[in-house]
Amino acid sequence: MLLIYLSCAWIIGILLGDKLSIHPLWLLISLLPLPFIFVFRQRKKMLIIVGLLVLAVLGGIVRYQSSLPVAESENYVQYYNDKTAIELKGVISQAPDVRDKSTHIYLSHIAINTPEGWKNVKGQTLLFVPRYPEYSYGDELLVNGKLETPQAIEDFDYPGYLANQGIFSTMLSPKITVTAAGKGFRPLA
Secondary structure (H helix, E strand, O other), X not given: OHHHHHHHHHHHHHHHHOOOOOOHHHHHHHHOOHHHHHHOHHHHHXXXXXXXXXXXXXXXXXXXXXHXXXXXXXXXXXXXXXXXXXXXXXXXXXXXXXXXXXXXXXXXXXXXXXXXXXXEOEOEEEEEEEOOOOOOOOOEEEEEEXXXXXXXXXXXXXXXXXHOOOEEEEEEOOEEEEEEOOOOOOOOO
16 A cells, blocks of 8 residues: 555656756655654654655656756757757658658757857757658758747647657758768668
8 A cells, every 4th residue: 555655646746846846855855754753653654654755755856857858058959949040960860750741850869060069969859841852760961950949739739749759849941961871770770
């Protein structure tokens, strides 16, 4: 039964993580019931359970917050969203999603051309390109365009949908040059 309570506390912590912001050191709050174990010896088991439940809630909050990207850092691709056009290079990390009139390309292993030179950044970008020419998994691309933050589509949370896939940047109709092929994991190619 304790495992069920701890699981529920963890889930509550994850849900609260979207609303609250805490520092990982707050996990020490779960130690507050420990001194009371010596005062209230008959309630020792309950105090330990309360401490574990508080630890699970705070752990869920910290876990949720640690999974979020740090957009303010120049080390993430989404830092460059909604600014001027940029040049970046990366590798197609999934088979391109070919639609009727367009193709969706998932680009990872990204480097951005800055005034200081090429800078490797973390994250993925979703490119919306015309259906032709065709691109393949593992192609290394040189891309020129403007990175944008995904926008909600009517009642659909498109930014949240892409965030679940680790994508926080999109680029519409960029200029693309294929610089190399076969850079992906060979068995997947």
